[in-house]
Amino acid sequence: MLALHSYFRSSASYRVRIALNLKGLPYTYVPVHLLKDGGQQHTDEYQRVNPAKLVPTLVDDGHAIGQSLAIMEYLDETHPEPALLPRDPLGRARVRALAQSVACEIHPLNNLRVLQYLDNDLGVDEDAKAAWYQHWITLGFTAIEFKLANEPATGQFCHGNTPSLADCCLIPQVANSRRFNTPLDAFPTIKRIEQACLELDAFICAAPKFQPDSV
Amino acid sequence: MLALHSYFRSSASYRVRIALNLKGLPYTYVPVHLLKDGGQQHTDEYQRVNPAKLVPTLVDDGHAIGQSLAIMEYLDETHPEPALLPRDPLGRARVRALAQSVACEIHPLNNLRVLQYLDNDLGVDEDAKAAWYQHWITLGFTAIEFKLANEPATGQFCHGNTPSLADCCLIPQVANSRRFNTPLDAFPTIKRIEQACLELDAFICAAPKFQPDSV
Numbered sequence: 240m241l242a243l244h245s246y247f248r249s250s251a252s253y254r255v256r257i258a259l260n261l262k263g264l265p266y267t268y269v270p271v272h273l274l275k276d277g278g279q280q281h282t283d284e285y286q287r288v289n290p291a292k293l294v295p296t297l298v299d300d301g302h303a304i305g306q307s308l309a310i311m312e313y314l315d316e317t318h319p320e321p322a323l324l325p326r327d328p329l330g331r332a333r334v335r336a337l338a339q340s341v342a343c344e345i346h347p348l349n350n351l352r353v354l355q356y357l358d359n360d361l362g363v364d365e366d367a368k369a370a371w372y373q374h375w376i377t378l379g380f381t382a383i384e385f386k387l388a389n390e391p392a393t394g395q396f397c398h399g400n401t402p403s404l405a406d407c408c409l410i411p412q413v414a415n416s417r418r419f420n421t422p423l424d425a426f427p428t429i430k431r432i433e434q435a436c437l438e439l440d441a442f443i444c445a446a447p448k449f450q451p452d453s454v
Numbered sequence: 455m456l457a458l459h460s461y462f463r464s465s466a467s468y469r470v471r472i473a474l475n476l477k478g479l480p481y482t483y484v485p486v487h488l489l490k491d492g493g494q495q496h497t498d499e500y501q502r503v504n505p506a507k508l509v510p511t512l513v514d515d516g517h518a519i520g521q522s523l524a525i526m527e528y529l530d531e532t533h534p535e536p537a538l539l540p541r542d543p544l545g546r547a548r549v550r551a552l553a554q555s556v557a558c559e560i561h562p563l564n565n566l567r568v569l570q571y572l573d574n575d576l577g578v579d580e581d582a583k584a585a586w587y588q589h590w591i592t593l594g595f596t597a598i599e600f601k602l603a604n605e606p607a608t609g610q611f612c613h614g615n616t617p618s619l620a621d622c623c624l625i626p627q628v629a630n631s632r633r634f635n636t637p638l639d640a641f642p643t644i645k646r647i648e649q650a651c652l653e654l655d656a657f658i659c660a661a662p663k664f665q666p667d668s669v
Contacts, residue, residue, distance in 0.1 A: 290604075291555060291597035302544055306558065308523075309550035316543045328531045329517055335524035340506060342554075343521065347562035356589070363576060374571070382506035389505075 241266040244288055244296040246273045246280075247450035250346060250411035251307040252295040256450075257407045258311045260441035262318050270452035273351055308342055311404050323404045333390070334398045337383060337405035341412045345379035349415065373421045376412070380426050383409070387428040395435050402436060410436050414446070456481040459503060459511040461488045461495075462665035465561060465626035466522040467510040471665075472622045473526045475656035477533050485667035488566055523557055526619050538619045548605070549613045552598060552620035556627045560594035564630065588636045591627070595641050598624070602643040610650050617651060625651050629661070 243259065243266050245252035259266055271294050272279045279285060280292040289296040289305050296303050297310045299317075304310050315323045324331045347353070349372050357363040357371065387393045397405035413433045416423060423430055436442040447453055458474065458481050460467035474481055486509050487494045494500060495507040504511040504520050511518050512525045514532075519525050530538045539546045562568070564587050572578040572586065602608045612620035628648045631638060638645055651657040662668055 290600040291559070291594075293559070293597075304544075304547045304551060306551035306554040308554055308558070309547045312550055313543055313547040316546065328528055329514075329519075331531065332519045332524045332528040335527055336519060336521040339521040339523055339557075343523070343558050343562055344506070344508070347558055348568065353563065356586070360589075361572075361576065361578060361582060361586070367576060371571070371576070374575075379506075382508075385505040 240300065242269050242298040243267070244269045244271050244285070244294055244298070245450065245452075246271050246294045247447040247453040249273065249294045249350075250415050251293075251342075251350075253411035253414070253445055253447065254307045254342075254407045255295045255297065255310050255314075256445035257402075257410065257442055258314055258323060258404070260445055261321060261323065261402055261407075261439075262314060264314070264318060268451055270450075272452060308338060308404070308408075311407060315404075321401065323402070323407065325398060325403070330392065330398060333392055334403045334405045337386065337397055338403075338408040340379060340383050340386075341408040344382075345375050345412055346415075348375040369419065372419050376416050376419075376421045377425075379412075380416070380423075380429060384426045384429055387432065393428065396432055402439065402441070406432065406436055406442075409433070410442055455515065457484050457513040458482070459484045459486050459500070459509055459513070460665065460667075461486050461509045462662040462668040464488065464509045465630050466508075466557075466565075468626035468629070468660055468662065469522045469557075469622045470510045470512065470525050470529075471660035472617075472625065472657055473529055473538060473619070475660055476536060476538065476617055476622070476654075477529060479529070479533060483666055485665075487667060523553060523619070523623075526622060530619075536616065538617070538622065540613060540618070545607065545613060548607055549618045549620045552601065552612055553618075553623040555594060555598050555601075556623040559597075560590050560627055561630075563590040584634065587634050591631050591634075591636045592640075594627075595631070595638075595644060599641045599644055602647065608643065611647055617654065617656070621647065621651050621657075624648070625657055 241264060245268060271285055288303050291305055295307055296305050304313055324334055357368055392398055394400040396402050410433060456479060460483060486500055501507060503518050506520055510522055511520050519528055539549055572583050607613055609615040611617050625648060
């Protein structure tokens with residue numbers, strides 16, 4: 240049995256929820272509220288699950304796995320259909336690089352603990368914080384848009400006509416961008432792919448607002 | 455023929471150099487100086503190789519691949535021996551999660567363009583910048599040390615007794631930590647693994663000081 244320790248707003252959790260849904264895997268949702276009680280990720284109980292105090296954590300039959308990209312690769316290896324990576328090494332590299340363009344270049348700079356550090360330790364005001372947030376999204380999306388718009392491997396989705404790890408990472412990042420009012424006019428291909436994804440139940444049902452801890 | 459577009463000090467480039475060496479793959483070193491000429495990653499020529507303007511990029515027979523983790527997975531798929539990932543899905547997930555604990559949690563916050571933003575856009579002084587740098591390393595290494603020290607899968611290296619993707623990511627991050635005088639006393643397992651790695655030519659020869667652009 241699979242359990243996902245998740246926070247509804249965490250975009251790394253959101254990625255894994257999409258992947259689980261795409262594979263049609265049922266799982267127990269275990270909420271970890273990153274703001275309530277001073278952050279439930281800091282409890283002793285959660286640290287036993289994930290010493291990094293980060294969400295998400297997937298628990299498969301007692302084995303805890305952290306890091307959203309590692310979790311999605313694990314799901315793809317243990318439940319190969321439908322595949323979230325293409326079969327050819329170059330295609331796999333392209334999908335992973337796109338996923339990592341979100342997961343290593345944009346998201347780490349904009350997650351909750353970084354914004355808290357800017358606020359509490361560096362005394363950065365709200366406007367400068369918003370500018371920081373939008374800066375990393377715009378920089379990252381510019382590179383992703385260029386690839387998606389110019390490479391023939393792009394299809395209805397980031398890679399071909401079925402969703403992949405890249406889409407699992409992209410859509411939560413687009414959702415975050417909208418939440419923080421980042422202009423997306425310069426990214427028509429990203430917006431087109433978002434639309435295609437949001438026609439699928441797997442993406443729709445993974446959205447923050449439909450999670451049990453969103454209320 | 456393989457070519458690696460690399461900057462000697464880039465720890466993401468350093469990871470891939472280790473992986474190439476571990477696999478015994480010869481490659482052409484193409485230097486991209488991130489500071490000279492206003493940053494050679496911004497030239498039109500380099501943007502045609504990597505529109506994200508980031509190093510490293512691996513070019514395999516005309517095909518450009520970005521993102522160090524994607525590159526190392528590609529190398530592992532196209533040149534399987536020696537393997538940089540274990541065979542079992544849980545072991546693979548553990549190695550990937552450790553690698554991503556560096557590549558998604560520590561390094562993105564401390565790379566050159568982020569330090570430049572803190573400096574130029576937020577007016578953060580040198581002391582506060584050093585504190586920022588050390589904060590993310592200490593936080594990340596605390597989680598990694600806990601896993602490495604407590605999980606039986608840890609061996610001479612991060613996972614068992616052969617180097618993996620996790621070691622390829624860890625060693626460059628330790629090198630950066632030393633460069634910025636981050637105290638490492640609280641991380642004895644990380645230091646022990648570093649020592650084991652630095653007995654291997656693959657790690658030694660990948661170090662920044664031995665790259666052609668280090669002079």
